[in-house]
Amino acid sequence: MNLVFLAVLVGIISCDTLVAGQFMLARPIIAAPLIGLCMGNPYLGFLIGVCVELVWIRVIPVGSSIPPDGALTAVIAVSVAGAAKYNYGIDDFAAAILALVVSIPFGIIFKSVEIRMRFYNSRVAADIKTSVIRGFPGAVDKAVFFAVGRTFLTGAVFFITAHLILTLLPRQYWEIFDFLKIDTRLLMRYVYILCFTQLFETFVRWK
Numbered sequence: 001m002n003l004v005f006l007a008v009l010v011g012i013i014s015c016d017t018l019v020a021g022q023f024m025l026a027r028p029i030i031a032a033p034l035i036g037l038c039m040g041n042p043y044l045g046f047l048i049g050v051c052v053e054l055v056w057i058r059v060i061p062v063g064s065s066i067p068p069d070g071a072l073t074a075v076i077a078v079s080v081a082g083a084a085k086y087n088y089g090i091d092d093f094a095a096a097i098l099a100l101v102v103s104i105p106f107g108i109i110f111k112s113v114e115i116r117m118r119f120y121n122s123r124v125a126a127d128i129k130t131s132v133i134r135g136f137p138g139a140v141d142k143a144v145f146f147a148v149g150r151t152f153l154t155g156a157v158f159f160i161t162a163h164l165i166l167t168l169l170p171r172q173y174w175e176i177f178d179f180l181k182i183d184t185r186l187l188m189r190y191v192y193i194l195c196f197t198q199l200f201e202t203f204v205r206w207k
Contacts, residue, residue: 014155028074054195073107
């Protein structure tokens, strides 16, 4: 799958919910399978999307709490896992687990970048208000266009950069489970348990 095409999709996903539209594309459970489908492996996308969705289901960005960007983490993990499967012939479970490990830091970094963009947009809003008062209502449309464009380009470029960096990981990393003789299917079951534990704990706390 063309990396540029995937980057365009990721840019659109980055704009969803907070910047333009509210179609829930930015949910990991939606974004990851979508990227996986484009790469010819929706099951891999579903595996990663479910894991990311459940692990951070009770993490809310309140106050100083800055959770990783779940959507970007998921789509980066899917793209890198798909590349690893193609290059090294590893199974879906090994690809999903190892891709998630290295993608989470990029999700954290992207969230910091996104917050900086929000601060910048807040400062621009004051200038827009001044322009409207002076009789230039078109400044609103122009500012919205550039805000959406910045978000789109940031998400797309960040995705490409992360993908290119992570695909440079050595073959030994992706084959570590084979080297250690670890059953990835069994290991994935433990990952599922960890994920659903987060979900059950959420229900217990709500109750």
